[in-house]
Amino acid sequence: MKFESLNIDQKVQRAIQDMKYEHCTPVQEQALPESLEGRDIIAQSQTGTGKTAVFLITAIQRMLESDDKGREIRALILVPTRELAVQVDKQAKELCKYIKYDSLPIYGGVGYEEQEKKLSKGVEIVVATPGRLIDFVKSKKVDLSGVKYFIVDEADRMFDMGFMPDVRFILGKAPHKSKRQTMIFSATLDSRVRRLSEQFMRESVVIEIEPDQITVDKVEQHLFHVSKEEKLPLLLTLLSKEDMPKVIIFTNMKRTAERLCFKLKGNGFNAEAITGDIAQSKRLRIIENLKSGKIPILVATDVAARGIHVDGITHVFNYDVPNAAANYVHRIGRTARAGAKGVAYTIACEDFVEHLPEVEDYIEQKIKVDHIDFELLKDKSGPYRPKPRPTDRSAGGGRGVSGSRPPLRRASSGAKGHDSKPFRAGKTRAGSALGRPSGEKRTGASGTVKKGMSQAERMAHYKKKYGGKKF
Ligand code: AMP
Numbered sequence: 001m002k003f004e005s006l007n008i009d010q011k012v013q014r015a016i017q018d019m020k021y022e023h024c025t026p027v028q029e030q031a032l033p034e035s036l037e038g039r040d041i042i043a044q045s046q047t048g049t050g051k052t053a054v055f056l057i058t059a060i061q062r063m064l065e066s067d068d069k070g071r072e073i074r075a076l077i078l079v080p081t082r083e084l085a086v087q088v089d090k091q092a093k094e095l096c097k098y099i100k101y102d103s104l105p106i107y108g109g110v111g112y113e114e115q116e117k118k119l120s121k122g123v124e125i126v127v128a129t130p131g132r133l134i135d136f137v138k139s140k141k142v143d144l145s146g147v148k149y150f151i152v153d154e155a156d157r158m159f160d161m162g163f164m165p166d167v168r169f170i171l172g173k174a175p176h177k178s179k180r181q182t183m184i185f186s187a188t189l190d191s192r193v194r195r196l197s198e199q200f201m202r203e204s205v206v207i208e209i210e211p212d213q214i215t216v217d218k219v220e221q222h223l224f225h226v227s228k229e230e231k232l233p234l235l236l237t238l239l240s241k242e243d244m245p246k247v248i249i250f251t252n253m254k255r256t257a258e259r260l261c262f263k264l265k266g267n268g269f270n271a272e273a274i275t276g277d278i279a280q281s282k283r284l285r286i287i288e289n290l291k292s293g294k295i296p297i298l299v300a301t302d303v304a305a306r307g308i309h310v311d312g313i314t315h316v317f318n319y320d321v322p323n324a325a326a327n328y329v330h331r332i333g334r335t336a337r338a339g340a341k342g343v344a345y346t347i348a349c350e351d352f353v354e355h356l357p358e359v360e361d362y363i364e365q366k367i368k369v370d371h372i373d374f375e376l377l378k379d380k381s382g383p384y385r386p387k388p389r390p391t392d393r394s395a396g397g398g399r400g401v402s403g404s405r406p407p408l409r410r411a412s413s414g415a416k417g418h419d420s421k422p423f424r425a426g427k428t429r430a431g432s433a434l435g436r437p438s439g440e441k442r443t444g445a446s447g448t449v450k451k452g453m454s455q456a457e458r459m460a461h462y463k464k465k466y467g468g469k470k471f
Pocket of ligand 1: 020021022023024025028046047048049050051052053309311
């Protein structure tokens with residue numbers, strides 16, 4: 001279905017064309033005809049499906065159709081994270097390019113003054129995280145009595161992140177459900193989300209689309225079985241071999257993300273890490289740098305990556321097999337947004353390989369086991385020492401990088417990353433590639449692995465157990 005066939009104002013249509021949207025995505029095709037008629041919508045849709053455009057186009061179009069004048073908040077979009085607020089606001093501004101409506105993101109972690117100043121000038125659309133919005137409501141800087149379009153985005157995450165009491169409070173401050181259009185979007189429509197909709201929505205149209213499977217099918221998936229000492233050399237080899245303009249590397253733990261980023265930088269790769277405790281300003285800067293292509297590699301944990309929506313991710317690495325099977329789908333789905341294709345590499349090591357069967361059950365397919373020749377790393381980065389927290393001391397990514405698209409490696413480094421010794425399974429050098437102290441606790445699939453086994457024996461065991469026959 002084309003956007004032109006929908007009853008949308010010409011100025012909004014023009015903006016949609018400028019954004020290069022031609023055909024509706026499945027969620028748009030199903031939801032827009034209903035929502036544009038003013039119906040309440042509860043939609044199951046994942047990030048990357050085009051759900052943002054559904055609620056924004058609906059709110060903007062219906063605002064244009066209504067008689068309401070005056071500058072007051074008429075569309076309120078609640079989102080779980082600051083990044084998502086920024087993204088949604090950006091899309092709102094793009095859609096309002098040819099009309100007079102303005103949008104404002106409101107989120108915590110930055111000063112109040114600027115947001116307050118913009119609020120006082122009047123805006124029609126507010127995209128907010130709950131905490132900061134409540135501050136403004138309580139201090140009477142925000143009046144929600146004019147809200148006609150109330151959207152809760154990523155409702156399941158709102159629950160997961162403990163925001164639901166805040167969301168309910170805000171819903172209670174807006175006009176009654178009979179006097180507004182309410183739309184809830186969520187990756188899963190579980191009982192919590194349904195209960196919320198029963199309480200705060202009129203009779204709603206339920207839209208369920210894009211099961212996880214579809215996202216997974218659009219991604220070319222590869223799996224490597226290596227020991228944990230070989231993970232970094234394998235990663236560096238893969239990064240060196242292929243053209244990878246935009247990469248996200250997921251780790252299971254924050255400290256792995258930090259170490260890995262250090263190691264990548266030290267071996268000449270242009271990477272930044274996002275972890276939960278970096279300052280908001282730095283976080284936004286890193287995401288912006290990834291988006292603009294200033295840095296090609298982002299290292300992140302699942303939690304830290306929440307709410308980051310970057311188009312054009314070409315490759316996702318699961319540096320660790322995720323602990324939760326659903327995270328595998330969330331991770332690799334970053335590459336296959338709005339119809340794009342992508343590649344996902346999963347590196348299974350003895351620490352996390354035990355999660356693999358659960359992942360494969362979840363996606364209902366066996367991931368193709370791959371093998372490439374790689375060499376052991378001559379680590380140029382030196383020993384890793386965690387920085388004292390807070391870690392927001394170094395500058396953002398992309399410094400010293402020039403040209404329209406920077407190379408994965410820093411030009412200045414000159415590091416080759418590998419020595420000339422070919423890789424032989426079972427002949428890796430002692431110690432962890434990530435500089436982990438040798439005595440550090442190891443979790444994982446050691447149940448059937450006997451203590452005195454050599455590494456080659458252990459790897460043979462894992463490959464047989466988890467990797468199929470072909471190596
Ligand atoms: P979302 O699920 O809202 O985060 O959207 C994912 C990405 O898809 C965003 O970057 C949108 O700009 C893009 N997008 C949304 N709708 C369309 C469409 N109909 N055609 C192409 N891209 C789209």
